[in-house]
Amino acid sequence: MDKIIISDLRVHAILGIYDRERITPQEVLINLEMHTDIRKAAESDDIADCVDYEKAANAIRAHAQTAKRLTVEALAEDIARLCLSTPGVSRVKVKVQKTQAIAFTGSVGVEIIRKKT
Numbered sequence: 883m884d885k886i887i888i889s890d891l892r893v894h895a896i897l898g899i900y901d902r903e904r905i906t907p908q909e910v911l912i913n914l915e916m917h918t919d920i921r922k923a924a925e926s927d928d929i930a931d932c933v934d935y936e937k938a939a940n941a942i943r944a945h946a947q948t949a950k951r952l953t954v955e956a957l958a959e960d961i962a963r964l965c966l967s968t969p970g971v972s973r974v975k976v977k978v979q980k981t982q983a984i985a986f987t988g989s990v991g992v993e994i995i996r997k998k999t
Contacts, residue, residue, distance in 0.1 A: 885915045886915070887914065887916075888912070888914040891913070893943050895908065895910050897953075897954065898952065899952050908983075910979065910980055914961070914965060915974065915975040916935070934968075938965060942961050954991050958993075961976045962976045962996040966996060974995070975994070976993065978991050978992055
């Protein structure tokens with residue numbers, strides 16, 4: 883299966899359980915692999931046959947900025963559902979990381995894989 887990859891989508895979001903995380907948006911990194919079949923798009927060279935990854939990235943960014951989730955797990959599930967609602971996407975791997983959550987780390991987060999049922 884082919885993949886569309888979005889790497890290091892940076893979003894500032896309210897995400898976390900601590901008081902300080904509920905007040906000040908923090909940087910969140912989102913990485914995606916959306917599985918699809920790109921053969922038709924490659925043959926036609928027509929954007930109409932492609933998964934619109936800019937539209938997907940914008941929808942994910944907008945959701946993350948406004949969802950105000952408590953956990954990265956919940957945000958990752960939200961993002962997976964958004965991706966799977968995109969026409970042509972059959973499976974998705976989502977990684978959500980908080981870059982400022984724990985001192986002396988680059989980031990902490992979760993990675994999930996979901997597919998259409």
